[in-house]
Amino acid sequence: MQEPQVNLKDPLIASVLAFLVPGLGHLYQGRLFKAVIYSVCIWSLFGYGMSLSGGKIFQYRGGPGKPRTELLSFVAQCGLGGPGLVAIIQGRRYRRLGEQVTTSLNEPISSSFEGSIELQQGEEDLDEVVTGTIELFPQVGQFGDPTIVGRIIGTFENGQTADYTLAEGTRLGPLLRNSPRRAVEADIVTKEGGNTIRSGRLKDASIPRSFWNWFAVPLSNFEEQELHRELGKYHELALVFTMIAGLLNVLAVWDAFDGPAYGYGLDSESDDDDTDSQQPSARSAEPETVGAST
Amino acid sequence: MLTLLAQANITWHLLPLAAAISLVYNASRYEAPSRILQRAGKHFVMILFILAMILGVLIALSYQL
Numbered sequence: 615m616q617e618p619q620v621n622l623k624d625p626l627i628a629s630v631l632a633f634l635v636p637g638l639g640h641l642y643q644g645r646l647f648k649a650v651i652y653s654v655c656i657w658s659l660f661g662y663g664m665s666l667s668g669g670k671i672f673q674y675r676g677g678p679g680k681p682r683t684e685l686l687s688f689v690a691q692c693g694l695g696g697p698g699l700v701a702i703i704q705g706r707r708y709r710r711l712g713e714q715v716t717t718s719l720n721e722p723i724s725s726s727f728e729g730s731i732e733l734q735q736g737e738e739d740l741d742e743v744v745t746g747t748i749e750l751f752p753q754v755g756q757f758g759d760p761t762i763v764g765r766i767i768g769t770f771e772n773g774q775t776a777d778y779t780l781a782e783g784t785r786l787g788p789l790l791r792n793s794p795r796r797a798v799e800a801d802i803v804t805k806e807g808g809n810t811i812r813s814g815r816l817k818d819a820s821i822p823r824s825f826w827n828w829f830a831v832p833l834s835n836f837e838e839q840e841l842h843r844e845l846g847k848y849h850e851l852a853l854v855f856t857m858i859a860g861l862l863n864v865l866a867v868w869d870a871f872d873g874p875a876y877g878y879g880l881d882s883e884s885d886d887d888d889t890d891s892q893q894p895s896a897r898s899a900e901p902e903t904v905g906a907s908t
Numbered sequence: 909m910l911t912l913l914a915q916a917n918i919t920w921h922l923l924p925l926a927a928a929i930s931l932v933y934n935a936s937r938y939e940a941p942s943r944i945l946q947r948a949g950k951h952f953v954m955i956l957f958i959l960a961m962i963l964g965v966l967i968a969l970s971y972q973l
Contacts, residue, residue, distance in 0.1 A: 620939055647941045655928040662924075666914060848914075851921060862929065865936035876937040 620645060622873055629871035633695035636863050639870035652866040656859050660694060663855030670792050670841050671852040672697060673832045674705035687853055693860030693867075701830035708790050708832050716786035718760035719752040727766060728795075729819025731776065733802065741817070744768045744776045748798065748821060755782050762786070764800065766816075778802045781812055787820075792831040795820035926955040 622628060623643050632639025637653025640646075663671055672691055675684045692698025727748035733740040746768015755761035764780035780800040787797035798821055802814040833841065842849050869875070913920065930951040934944045 645939075647944075648935050648939075651931050651935045651944070655932050659925070659928050662913075847918060851918060855921075855925070858925065858929065862932040865932055869936040874937055874939045 620873060622870070625871045629867050630695075632867045632870035633693075633863070634699075635696050636694060636866055639867070643870065648866075648869070652863075656694065656863050656866065659855045659862070660697070660859035663852040663859065666848050666852040666855070667841065667845060669794075669829065670833060670837075671849070672701060672856055673792065673830050674698075674701040675832045677705065677709055687857055690857035691860040693863040695863075697830065698860070704790070704830045705832055711788075711790050713788045713791070713834065715788060717762065717783075719750060719762055722752070723750040723821075724748070725750075725821040727768060727798070727819065727821055729798065730817040731766075731778065731802065731814060732817050733814035735813075740814070742770045742772075744770050746776060748780075750780075750784060750786070753782065778814075779804070780816075781810075790827050790831050791823070792828055792833050792837065794823055794825075794828050796823040796827075922956075922959065926952055926959075930955065 621643065628639040628643050630639070631642050632652070635653075636656040637649040640649035640652060660672075674688050674692075676682075676688070688698075688701070692701065725748055726746075728743075728745050730741060730743050744766065746766060748764060748766050750762050750764040753761055753763045761782045762780075762784040763782055764784050766776060766778045766780065768776045770776055779802065781803040784798070784800035786799075789796075798816055798819040800816045800819070801812045802816070803810050804813045805811075845852065913924070927948075930948040931944070934947040934951060938944050938947060
């Protein structure tokens with residue numbers, strides 16, 4: 615057997631690294647040029663596909679009772695092992711936690727906030743966009759059930775200060791959903807003469823959702839149909855880019871494990887046919903170290 | 909750049925896709941950087957040529973339809 619002309623170090627470790635993060639296995643082996651090619655090409659394809667779809671094209675929708683055809687695109691995509699493993703974990707979390715709306719909290723939440731406030735002020739209604747901070751607190755409701763109350767402190771678009779109290783029964787969107795924003799539904803209350811009156815509500819309000827709670831989270835059937843409707847042919851394009859990225863990484867993983875398939879480029883530069891470099895004479899050419907070696 | 913590409917005709921997406929496929933495929937076949945780039949360039953042109961041929965055939969078949 616011919617001695618490798620590049621130092622593959624530990625091929626198993628290198629291939630696992632290359633599988634998890636394209637380019638990392640080759641970086642570990644000291645093959646910098648290949649590491650750059652693999653990481654730039656594969657991550658670019660994957661990233662562009664993700665950006666076309668707003669990050670919604672990559673997910674694991676398998677599981678008990680799910681048709682296997684839904685897994686076909688994921689099988690190709692998960693050639694990128696790192697994101698693929700994250701998607702599988704997210705799929706399991708999603709099946710465990712579901713899409714339940716949050717109506718109670720274990721601890722207070724303080725977060726940035728965007729949305730509109732609709733207020734009934736006499737004969738004129740107020741409907742203005744407000745940005746600022748929202749504070750949500752767990753509380754026991756008037757019937758003894760856990761509920762959420764809160765407060766919004768921010769500014770309207772015209773610069774006026776907004777400070778409103780949110781009524782019992784404030785609801786947050788599901789913890790897990792494939793969207794970087796988490797919806798907030800709440801009524802606004804004001805005190806008039808010792809009585810608490812519901813005087814308005816939040817509209818299109820949301821707080822940021824953490825990356826871990828939205829990246830690669832499976833879409834519901836309805837969300838999937840909406841994505842098709844919104845993107846049209848770009849849905850397929852995004853799918854193709856991410857699938858090809860995954861499939862190309864299979865080549866990179868094998869290269870990290872076993873070295874280049876055809877040889878080390880020592881045969882004549884005038885050879886045009888791929889098959890020529892597979893000849894034993896080319897593979898057994900005088901050893902010359904290419905790339906990193908120790 | 910990405911925005912421009914996203915707004916362009918969908919066919920233009922073929923260029924970066926073909927370039928990435930050529931580079932990665934040839935990087936997995938050879939070790940010498942010069943050989944990888946040379947082969948990738950040839951494969952890139954070949955992919956575009958074959959697809960242009962297919963496009964030509966399709967246009968010819970759909971002529972006056």
